[in-house]
Amino acid sequence: MASFWDWITRRQDASYVYDLDMFEETSNRAYLKRMALDICCNYVARTVSQTVFRHMKNGTKQKDDWDYWLNVKPNSSQNAALFWEDLTYKLIRNNEVLVVQSDDYQLLVADSFTRKQRALYPDTFEGVTINDYTYQRTFSYDDVWYLTYNNKKLDNYIGGLYEDWGKMLGRMIEVNLRNNQIRGKFKFNQTKGNQDTEKQQKFIDKVMKSYLTKSVAFVPETSGIEVEETNNTSKNSSQSFDELLKLLDSFVDQVANIIGIPPALIHGQVADVSDARTSFEKNCIGPLLNKIKSELNAKAVTEYDYKNYDDHFVLIGVNAPTILGNADKIDKAVSNGAITPNEVRNELYLEPIEGGDEMIITKNYQKLKGGEEENDDDNQD
Known part of the structure; x- marks a missing residue:
């Protein structure tokens, strides 16, 4: 058995006095990376949660269970906004998300699950856990919503984050063994x-x-x-508050660019954000809503209803055109007979109106004759 003196003499190095500085640096970097990731994911999730879902059949909006589940209350614990925010956050953060429907028709976003890929049959999902409840049964791919994000750059970023956490944990254990040791x-x-x-x-x-x-x-x-x-004490050198904020902004910019968010929107800059907003809606929100719409149409609409009743889902998000925002374009397009009012209403996700399929041309066009304006009504005298 080693003596107390042997135990003491093994501690001849003094390198531990520098460990806390290295630990703090790794800790700050990992924490700020995680904060930047959460800031950007939550920003996108809040934007997607503003989407309105419409179930259309034969050009008519359906007031059915799907309309209630998707726009009002998907389950007993979440309203629609919280549900879509939760789904979007997990989709981006975890690179995938699974939604199952319970026996009493509640839509539930899984916290964890195991996917088993198969070659000739639909994939299956096991160990589906929601809060503290784990399903004992297996779900088929055809009976769930399963979306993937497929962002390799974000995967690399998260991989680096986990590496930082691993280094920090290892450093933390080492530092505690050394510095919390009673000597x-x-x-x-x-x-x-x-x-x-x-x-x-x-x-x-x-x-x-x-x-x-x-x-x-x-x-x-x-x-x-x-x-x-x-x-066993050592002095820690800490980064100043301003330096930490600059580092956080740098990480936010990095994650925002990976996801497709112009950094100006994240930082709340109000000057000249119209182009940034358009880019965000086109390059980030648009693809996400298209993924959700494709999965809805694939799982909630049968092939027969799609072919015979034009059964499908329409998603009206922040990137959807509006009447007020496009008033001038609508007026010019309709008044010169380029499109019908119902074609305009269809682009604005509005239901058609009676008589809206007829072309409309304004009557206030005038001809020039002899250098003077001549009204068409004068020629009828």
Whole structure:
């Protein structure tokens, strides 16, 4: 059995005094990366949660269960906005998301699951867990909504984040083993008659046992023996608050560009954001809504209804055209007979109106004759 002196002499290096600085740097980097990822994912999730879902059949909006589930209350614990925000966040953050329908027709976003890919049959999903409940049955690919994000750059970023967390955890364990270790030293007055090392070792063992097993321990003062506890402390150099904010902004910009969000929108810059908003809606929100729409149409609409009743889902998100935003374009397109009012309403996700399939041309066009304007009504006299 190694003696106390052997235990002490093994600690001859002093490198541990620098560990906390390295640990803090790794810790800050990992924490700020995670914060930047959450900021960007939540920004996209909140935007997608504003989407309105319409179930259309033969050109008519359906007021059915799907309309209620997708726009009002998908399950007993979430309203529609929270449901779509949760789904979108997990889709981006985890690169995939699974939605199952319970026996009482609730739509539930899975927290974890295991996908088993198969060659000739639909994939299956096992171990589907929602909050603290885990399904014991297996779900078929045809009976669930399963979406993937497929963003390789984001995968690499998250991989780097996990690597930072791993380094931080390893450093944390090492630092705690070194810096939280209780250390002490015994001083013996090696005078004549006080040189029995065996008795000294037994005394040390008793002191150590007392320290390790008792919440309150006393060491008697003994002539010729001095017990002293040493502290293992080091000064930490911390980054300034401004430096941390700049580092966070840098990580936010990096994640935003990966996902397709112009950084100006994330940072709340209000000057000249129209182009940034258009880019965000086109390059980020549009593809996400298209993924959701494709999965809805594939799983909630039968082939027969799609072919015979034009059964499909329409998603009206923040990127959808609006009447007020396109008033001038609508007026010019309709007034010169280029498109019908119902064609315009279809582009605006509005139901058709009676008589809306006829072309409309304005009557206030005039001809020039002899350098002067001539009204068409004058020619009828």
